[in-house]
Amino acid sequence: MLNKLSESIYYLSNQNDKDRPTLGLVCGDQYSLVIDGGNSVQHAQEFLQEISRIDAPPIKYVVITHAHWDHFLGMNEFNATIIVNRLTQQMMNIWRNFSFDDHSLHEYVESNKMSSHCMEIIKNEIPMRNSYQLNDSDISFEGSLELDLGNKVCRIETIRSTHTDDSTIVYIPDEKTIFLGDSPYGTTTNSLFHYKQAMLLPMIEDIQKYDADHFLLGHESICDLDEMDVFWRELTSCNRAVTSTSLDSAITNFEKEHERTPNENEMFFLQAFVNDQRLQLQHK
Structure with a gap:
């Protein structure tokens, strides 16, 4: 079920048991923009079904916040212009060379190119996976990009992050709303979860420059400014x-x-x- 934040902004809540991140929808007078493509064909189709129940303009753009599989494996379903930053493009190219038959999937898991949970999601939620191939991106940007959906401007920017080197945010100025993807989270290296100390303050600086009242994170419920301030203080x-x-x-x-x-x-x-x-x- 879509959550309505305003007349222009909706989101589908994350489902952590299925590794499904929050997906966003921003509606202008002419076009709509989607934030993240979902972790599977099924995830994306369920999002599209929810969108069909509201009077949303045609989806013209899909912005991928970073190159982790749960944020892009469903993106083909939107039939829209796919936007990524330059580094995300490079990292997603690895997945474009993958095959998704049983034998290949097991090989990727054994060589640590893919988690076993990811493999199970692909098996269960991507039909016709033997012929599945991730589409190419349409726009690869460096730094920042601004889109007008029709009286609704979205600023897309790559920021410094404790999660990945390719984190992109989407900011809607007149709504004081920012989609952060997974950028404020830690990461796992050599099976060890950690927060990058060197990147923490630069990341907070990059995010706090935006005048935002609503923060949507990849695997959380929506946060207001007070909740984010507590998060930053901790x-x-x-x-x-x-x-x-x-x-x-x-x-x-x-x-x-x-x-x-x-x-x-x-x-x-x-x-x-x-x-x-x-x-x-x-x-x-």
Whole structure:
């Protein structure tokens, strides 16, 4: 079911049990723009079915926020202009060379090119997958891009991120709404989930320059400005506390600064920053 944020903005909520991210729809007077293409043919078709129930202008553009499979494997279904940044284009080209028969999928899982969960989604939710091939992108941009859907401007920009090097956001100025994709999340390297300490403050700086009241994240419910401020405060305070590979030291530093124990979210962030310290040590 589509969630209505305003007369112009809708979104389909994430489903974490199916690795389905939030999908967005921005409607202008002439055209509509979709944010992310879904994790499968079925996901995209369900989104299109929901859109058909409202009086939305034709979908002209689909913006892919980054090159993780759950955000683009359904994009062929929209029959629209696919927009990606230059690095996302390069990374998605790898998937354009994939085959999706059983044998190939198992090979990709064994060689860590694909997760087993991704393989199961493809098997269950992409019909005719033996002949499935990811379409090429139509527009590859560097930096930023501005689109007018008809009295509805969307700014598309690549930002610095703790999640990927190719994160793109979509900002709708007159609605004070920003679609962040997965950009504020951490990432997994060598089976270790971590938050990149070096990218945290640059990312927050890039996002906070937008005058936004509504924030839509890839795998969360919608957040308002107060909720995002809490999120940023927790992240930055945990980042300050982590100066080594010791979680105990990080907790001690945190408690010294705040005169309380970390809450559940903060413990998660502390561990993620400690993991980043460990990964950085391995690369030295």
